[in-house]
Ligand SMILES: Nc1ncnc2c1ncn2[C@@H]1O[C@H](COP(=O)(O)OP(=O)(O)O)[C@@H](O)[C@H]1O
């Protein structure tokens with residue numbers, strides 16, 4: 226076991242449906258992400274990127290294979306143990322933000338603290354933490370706003386603050402800029418960069434080459450397997466995408 | 474998650490959808506309020522009946538002819554009353570009563586039609602706990618001598634004589650001219666009888682002069698009231714009365730042509746009817762609570778479906794199945810407890826207003842408040858549990874994918 230790896234997946238298998246209609250969303254995927262690394266995942270639509278992210282985020286379980294997160298095999302954990310892993314180890318950022326629409330930005334960011342049984346924060350401490358997280362993403366003036374009172378970029382920043390409020394070592398982002406215009410995308414990428422500099426390990430799925438170009442390394446996925454992995458700027462996924470050619 | 478946080482989270486879930494939360498509790502509100510009001514109505518009815526019957530006098534034993542017994546034509550006679558007075562031990566007094574048809578009463582230029590006349594023996598005021606207000610009641614001697622004396626109810630005295638004292642005045646009751654010797658104290662309406670509007674005469678005069686046809690069959694009386702010395706004597710007095718009357722009437726004491734009842738017997742008979750009524754009401758109220766509970770379950774199931782994405786998101790952020798279960802269970806329990814509180818307030822208020830301004834007497838049963846409230850809590854837990862387990866069993870990824 227490589228202790229330098231925060232994420233280590235071997236022969237990951239995810240099968241949807243049965244027999245005739247069987248879909249192998251992940252088909253023996255191997256990958257590793259080092260601590261502190263910033264990795265982008267690219268690949269054509271339907272190649273299994275989201276399936277992989279959901280398994281990495283412990284939201285879904287693989288049909289087969291091993292997933293070692295922070296030195297611990299999480300494939301066999303109970304529902305309660307997985308909940309704790311999600312709470313403590315992982316911040317997940319969705320393409321569609323997934324904020325609770327009726328709660329203020331502050332309350333949305335407080336949610337992970339409610340389920341943090343490792344730290345036992347008081348209500349005041351939890352609120353202070355959430356406030357600080359929102360300030361760190363530049364939303365100190367928007368604490369009491371509801372999601373529908375915020376722009377898309379601001380909503381995604383609230384979601385990032387929420388993902389980070391429990392200080393997890395790993396940030397998973399599935400097309401975080403997919404719903405944003407280019408200006409907001411740049412803001413979000415700046416924020417993710419800043420987090421990376423602070424030592425957070427980042428795994429990000431994206432379609433857009435200029436977004437992927439921010440990463441240190443690009444993992445290229447096709448048909449549920451890793452096609453190639455390379456330093457940013459050299460990835461076959463990236464090159465072809467830059468040329469506007471879908472990977473055949 | 475800390476229990477205070479679960480509670481706050483559940484509360485937040487409810488306040489975010491106030492109208493729906495309110496509509497959900499409506500069933501419980503109605504159920505709880507109706508439990509309290511219905512129990513208050515039946516308790517009030519029972520209390521009204523009991524107080525009316527007790528107002529007849531304390532430690533009373535009521536002897537009346539058994540209705541519908543073949544050949545029981547004579548049944549109770551005035552002599553029976555005298556026999557009881559002489560022979561039964563542990564008795565304070567015996568009063569026989571008979572009522573002729575209503576009579577026209579005249580005095581000093583005032584004529585009143587359809588006045589109720591009651592013939593009694595001399596013990597009547599003692600036995601029936603009915604005090605004389607002015608003058609005196611007639612004596613046993615006066616009754617024996619067929620003396621023409623009368624005692625007026627308080628209201629009747631006022632109607633006939635106004636501010637003047639009626640004592641010593643003459644009144645005519647049908648064909649009988651009698652001297653007024655007393656006026657009863659005011660008593661009011663008891664069990665639909667206006668005691669104050671009646672005139673009281675010695676029973677012998679009534680039987681001789683106002684009910685001449687009955688005298689052919691003996692001096693029949695309507696009721697004999699026997700006042701026991703105290704509560705403990707009542708059983709023994711009943712046994713003696715039954716034995717003496719059975720012998721005098723020559724009937725089997727097990728199949729008498731007369732009935733001997735205490736006030737408690739009458740209250741119990743009346744309560745048996747109201748108890749059936751009360752049980753029915755309790756069932757109706759209970760069913761409405763269950764309907765309220767099903768309403769909660771229904772809305773909670775809808776809520777779980779609608780909030781599937783929220784549940785998935787909470788799970789993604791670290792909520793355990795138990796956290797989700799408790800959040801929804803506590804939402805249901807809060808709904809039913811708030812419904813219970815509002816229901817208690819409405820029930821107590823409603824029962825009070827009904828008693829104050831309605832036609833019924835109501836008496837709030839203190840135990841009905843914790844009962845109804847507890848039932849609401851149980852309903853919340855019972856009917857909230859299933860939707861909550863549905864929420865907790867959701868898989869995070871499935872829940873997040875749902876829109
Ligand atoms: N819940 C599901 N049920 C059945 N098939 C699914 C499900 N989720 C994804 N798939 C299939 O798995 C494959 C990979 O999907 P996904 O991981 O979403 O791809 P990507 O995110 O790279 O576009 C696709 O063929 C998709 O149709």
Ligand SMILES: [Mg+2]
Nearest residue numbers: 274275276399
């Ligand atoms: Mg995808």
